[in-house]
Amino acid sequence: MINIKNVLNKNFFSPFVFLILLNSCSSMNVTEESVYDGGIQTVEASVKDNTSLNYETKAILANATVYFEFDSFKLSSKSIQTLRSAVTAMKENSSIKITISGHADERGTREYNLALGQRRAESVRDYLAVNGVSKSRVLVKSYGEERLIAEGSDESSHSKNRRAEIN
Amino acid sequence: MKIFFSLLFFTQLIFSELVLEITQGSEDPYSIALIEFSGSKKITNEINSIINTDLLRTGEFKIFRESQLLSIPTNEEDIKFEDFKLLGIDFIITGSLTNEDKFNISASYQVFNVQKEKKIRTSKIFGIPNKLRQLAHYISDGIYEEITGLKGVASTKLLYVTENINDDKIIFNLVVADSDGSNEQILLKSSEPIISPSWSPDSKKVAYVSFETGMAKVFIQTIATGKREMVLENSSQISSPSWSPNGKFLSLTLYQDGNAEIYILNLKNQNLTRLTNHYAIDTESSWSPNGSKIMFTSGRSGSPQLYEINLRKFSSKPKRITFEGNYNAKGSYLSSGEGIVFVHRSENNFQIALKYTNESFIRPLTNSKLDESPSISPNGNVIIYAITENGMSMLSGVTLSGAKFRLPARTGEVREPSWSGFLR
Numbered sequence: 083m084i085n086i087k088n089v090l091n092k093n094f095f096s097p098f099v100f101l102i103l104l105n106s107c108s109s110m111n112v113t114e115e116s117v118y119d120g121g122i123q124t125v126e127a128s129v130k131d132n133t134s135l136n137y138e139t140k141a142i143l144a145n146a147t148v149y150f151e152f153d154s155f156k157l158s159s160k161s162i163q164t165l166r167s168a169v170t171a172m173k174e175n176s177s178i179k180i181t182i183s184g185h186a187d188e189r190g191t192r193e194y195n196l197a198l199g200q201r202r203a204e205s206v207r208d209y210l211a212v213n214g215v216s217k218s219r220v221l222v223k224s225y226g227e228e229r230l231i232a233e234g235s236d237e238s239s240h241s242k243n244r245r246a247e248i249n
Numbered sequence: 250m251k252i253f254f255s256l257l258f259f260t261q262l263i264f265s266e267l268v269l270e271i272t273q274g275s276e277d278p279y280s281i282a283l284i285e286f287s288g289s290k291k292i293t294n295e296i297n298s299i300i301n302t303d304l305l306r307t308g309e310f311k312i313f314r315e316s317q318l319l320s321i322p323t324n325e326e327d328i329k330f331e332d333f334k335l336l337g338i339d340f341i342i343t344g345s346l347t348n349e350d351k352f353n354i355s356a357s358y359q360v361f362n363v364q365k366e367k368k369i370r371t372s373k374i375f376g377i378p379n380k381l382r383q384l385a386h387y388i389s390d391g392i393y394e395e396i397t398g399l400k401g402v403a404s405t406k407l408l409y410v411t412e413n414i415n416d417d418k419i420i421f422n423l424v425v426a427d428s429d430g431s432n433e434q435i436l437l438k439s440s441e442p443i444i445s446p447s448w449s450p451d452s453k454k455v456a457y458v459s460f461e462t463g464m465a466k467v468f469i470q471t472i473a474t475g476k477r478e479m480v481l482e483n484s485s486q487i488s489s490p491s492w493s494p495n496g497k498f499l500s501l502t503l504y505q506d507g508n509a510e511i512y513i514l515n516l517k518n519q520n521l522t523r524l525t526n527h528y529a530i531d532t533e534s535s536w537s538p539n540g541s542k543i544m545f546t547s548g549r550s551g552s553p554q555l556y557e558i559n560l561r562k563f564s565s566k567p568k569r570i571t572f573e574g575n576y577n578a579k580g581s582y583l584s585s586g587e588g589i590v591f592v593h594r595s596e597n598n599f600q601i602a603l604k605y606t607n608e609s610f611i612r613p614l615t616n617s618k619l620d621e622s623p624s625i626s627p628n629g630n631v632i633i634y635a636i637t638e639n640g641m642s643m644l645s646g647v648t649l650s651g652a653k654f655r656l657p658a659r660t661g662e663v664r665e666p667s668w669s670g671f672l673r
Contacts, residue, residue: 115373117384120453125437127441196458197532
């Protein structure tokens with residue numbers, strides 16, 4: 083059942099309110115309004131099932147996670163060492179394609195961390211490219227602080243989260 | 250067995266709502282007497298309770314209920330103003346349920362100025378039975394406006410993300426709730442993260458980042474219909490959506506240039522205009538109230554700081570606007586344009602800070618360790634943000650008048666609040 087007043091008051095200004103205010107001769111504030119509370123529809127996201135690598139490559143690349151300093155996307159010499167085996171694996175199996183995902187620890191803002199995770203993943207891709215692995219074989223994306231691997235608020239947990247992984 | 254399970258499910262729904270906890274009030278509140286509304290007790294009790302909480306939450310009122318008064322008026326002519334002056338009360342609120350049937354419910358309320366011994370407002374609100382809370386919120390806002398001269402936000406909505414674990418599976422929900430955390434309704438359910446929710450200027454749509462396709466993508470969803478569209482479907486990663494005040498543009502962060510850059514998308518013709526061009530991270534764009542400037546976070550000085558671009562002088566270099574500390578991010582403008590609110594790192598703590606344009610220093614507003622994603626109410630008076638305490642995240646708020654309140658989740662985590670515009 084739709085009340086005429088409801089319909090009128092759906093817009094920000096209602097002719098009713100103006101009329102009443104104009105006609106009021108005392109210094110008292112007189113108002114009338116209708117509650118508008120629109121409905122809400124719930125939707126479910128359709129999550130894509132990501133294709134995973136085959137067994138062998140998973141094993142080879144699984145240990146190629148590299149770590150970073152706070153607010154940095156520079157590869158340390160330790161990271162470079164870790165990535166050497168990944169380079170070899172990619173060169174030996176020239177058909178495999180990989181995804182590098184970048185991550186950040188929970189401190190700071192989510193969007194900045196998303197961009198930071200992306201830079202970290204790109205650092206790894208750039209290193210692979212410089213060493214002969216074509217960029218076309220490497221997909222890069224970021225999860226920012228949305229996929230924490232360590233839940234604590236101490237530096238030990240934070241340092242485990244500042245990473246780039248190869249999947 | 251079925252009944253047992255549905256009961257469990259029902260209680261789960263109840264406990265996921267937020268609970269209001271007011272932790273600090275303002276230094277110089279108005280004293281008001283809230284007389285119980287006349288009418289069907291079951292309904293008036295709820296209305297009075299909501300009005301009481303709404304007004305307390307603004308931090309600007311000290312509320313006297315009937316048990317604290319010297320006399321209780323039964324009608325307008327009956328008010329003994331002296332009894333109220335003695336208690337230092339500035340205003341009296343009376344009201345009644347004026348109509349109640351299956352389809353309609355309406356209430357009227359009056360505000361009296363005690364010093365002047367005069368009625369200064371009489372208002373009528375028309376509503377429907379299952380929108381009782383919103384009716385009460387409209388009354389709270391009317392009272393707030395009459396006494397303070399500012400627009401109230403009790404009838405506005407909050408948008409936020411919750412994270413819960415159900416049967417070992419993580420569920421993310423994008424939720425809309427009343428400004429007091431009640432009446433939660435789910436907009437989107439997903440098993441992948443949702444971040445950066447933001448209201449369109451007319452509060453009819455929301456934009457957000459969802460990881461459901463395997464990477465960060467921006468979606469726009471119409472609240473009433475649930476209709477969704479992915480923004481720039483053929484692009485790769487996109488994030489950080491922010492609506493222009495006229496609703497015609499969306500600023501976004503794109504990653505196609507080898508580093509995060511800000512672009513502006515014309516929602517009508519899908520034209521993309523690049524705004525930043527620097528090898529450092531540029532993200533978290535937000536528009537000034539008149540749409541002439543965009544503020545964003547950039548790492549170009551070596552650490553995250555806030556910068557501003559004047560859209561009318563397109564080619565000019567972004568102007569740096571934060572200089573204190575080595576981490577200033579996620580800025581948004583106060584609706585009056587008088588200043589900005591942002592996340593500021595002080596020693597090892599991330600806090601919400603305020604900086605007025607005509608001052609050179611930062612004013613911290615909060616003081617815990619991991620405060621993030623501040624959002625300002627449409628009347629510019631209240632800032633809501635996410636806080637992490639004992640490993641649990643929840644929403645907290647501060648008013649510019651010095652009041653603090655908290656909306657803790659009873660299960661799961663709550664984050665990324667975004668305040669709607671005015672809905673009245």
